[in-house]
Amino acid sequence: MLYPNNIKKTKKQVVNYANRGMNLESDLNISNKYYLENDIAVIYKKPTPIKIVKVSFDKQKNATIKEAFFQTPSTTDYNGIYEGQYIDFEAKEVNKDSFPLNNINSHQIKHIKSIIKHGGIAFLIVRFNKQNKTFVLKGETLIKFIDSNTRKSIPMTLFVEEGFLVKTSFIPRLDYLKIINEIYMRRL
Amino acid sequence: MLYPNNIKKTKKQVVNYANRGMNLESDLNISNKYYLENDIAVIYKKPTPIKIVKVSFDKQKNATIKEAFFQTPSTTDYNGIYEGQYIDFEAKEVNKDSFPLNNINSHQIKHIKSIIKHGGIAFLIVRFNKQNKTFVLKGETLIKFIDSNTRKSIPMTLFVEEGFLVKTSFIPRLDYLKIINEIYMRRL
Numbered sequence: 001m002l003y004p005n006n007i008k009k010t011k012k013q014v015v016n017y018a019n020r021g022m023n024l025e026s027d028l029n030i031s032n033k034y035y036l037e038n039d040i041a042v043i044y045k046k047p048t049p050i051k052i053v054k055v056s057f058d059k060q061k062n063a064t065i066k067e068a069f070f071q072t073p074s075t076t077d078y079n080g081i082y083e084g085q086y087i088d089f090e091a092k093e094v095n096k097d098s099f100p101l102n103n104i105n106s107h108q109i110k111h112i113k114s115i116i117k118h119g120g121i122a123f124l125i126v127r128f129n130k131q132n133k134t135f136v137l138k139g140e141t142l143i144k145f146i147d148s149n150t151r152k153s154i155p156m157t158l159f160v161e162e163g164f165l166v167k168t169s170f171i172p173r174l175d176y177l178k179i180i181n182e183i184y185m186r187r188l
Numbered sequence: 189m190l191y192p193n194n195i196k197k198t199k200k201q202v203v204n205y206a207n208r209g210m211n212l213e214s215d216l217n218i219s220n221k222y223y224l225e226n227d228i229a230v231i232y233k234k235p236t237p238i239k240i241v242k243v244s245f246d247k248q249k250n251a252t253i254k255e256a257f258f259q260t261p262s263t264t265d266y267n268g269i270y271e272g273q274y275i276d277f278e279a280k281e282v283n284k285d286s287f288p289l290n291n292i293n294s295h296q297i298k299h300i301k302s303i304i305k306h307g308g309i310a311f312l313i314v315r316f317n318k319q320n321k322t323f324v325l326k327g328e329t330l331i332k333f334i335d336s337n338t339r340k341s342i343p344m345t346l347f348v349e350e351g352f353l354v355k356t357s358f359i360p361r362l363d364y365l366k367i368i369n370e371i372y373m374r375r376l
Binding site: 020036041042044046064070074079118 | 224227229234235236237238240251252253254255256257258259262264266267268269270271272273274278297299302303305306307308
């Protein structure tokens with residue numbers, strides 16, 4: 001199966017696929033809700049793109065989708081506005097010591113490049129599950145790595161050296177905008 | 189049926205619902221594609237939010253969604269970046285001489301207010317089908333109308349007087365960013 005970012009899954013993984021990225025995703029959702037409710041930023045996860053094939057209606061005319069397929073996303077999962085700036089990012093969890101580049105499809109790379117070109121802030125949030133560490137990696141650093149390497153994955157050391165560790169706390173769960181503020185907005 | 193913005197549909201309309209807003213939506217998609225390919229802006233329509241209940245897998249492990257429901261959107265349909273600015277809008281077609289406010293749900297109104305507060309550009313694009321006229325209405329004008337009126341719809345005259353007519357042409361089909369540039373970026 002190819003879903004949704006060309007990551008092949010074994011049968012066992014398929015069973016659990018609904019929870020893939022659940023922890024990071026749920027941390028981000030809780031943090032974004034906190035940012036929204038406290039008027040810090042307006043950032044949402046985009047819905048999963050789905051191609052609807054068949055819809056049925058009951059007697060009360062409620063629609064139920066009876067057949068649909070997952071589509072490959074052409075943009076990143078999250079975007080919004082923070083301090084008047086356009087923010088755009090993709091979030092991924094990995095279970096290895098490196099970040100496999102097939103986690104990000106070519107449309108998403110192109111999208112990140114476009115956002116940077118148009119003056120937006122684009123980055124990755126990657127959680128290394130084994131180490132329980134979450135990093136922000138600037139889109140610029142990602143592009144530079146891809147353009148200067150033939151490697152199929154980014155070693156965690158690059159995240160340690162050129163990325164920015166995001167601390168988890170109680171409120172907000174994952175204060176990634178603190179990092180974004182520091183690395184993009186307080187330039188000296 | 190209530191879908192997706194609490195607009196009641198008759199049986200006949202339900203049959204055609206897949207084409208609802210098709211013309212404006214397709215004009216916007218073509219225009220956004222043009223903006224993207226010509227490096228003018230990066231603006232996408234968000235996927236329709238769907239709650240997935242049941243997924244099945246075939247022998248090749250391809251996923252098919254077997255049961256899912258439409259969810260009410262809490263944000264607007266379109267967002268992106270233009271000239272370094274965060275852009276956010278909702279697009280609607282109407283068949284009357286006025287724009288019924290139940291086309292926009294309360295979460296979307298709140299969202300528009302938040303975007304403006306955070307320094308983004310938020311607006312509506314409304315096409316009056318009978319008159320074949322498409323207008324940009326600033327989010328600020330929409331909020332002002334809602335806050336100072338008990339009316340359940342905005343008359344087209346408000347769009348004529350306080351909105352901005354978007355001309356349709358060959359390329360791009362609907363050059364709404366020209367209007368956005370004029371009303372938000374060339375302030376004297």
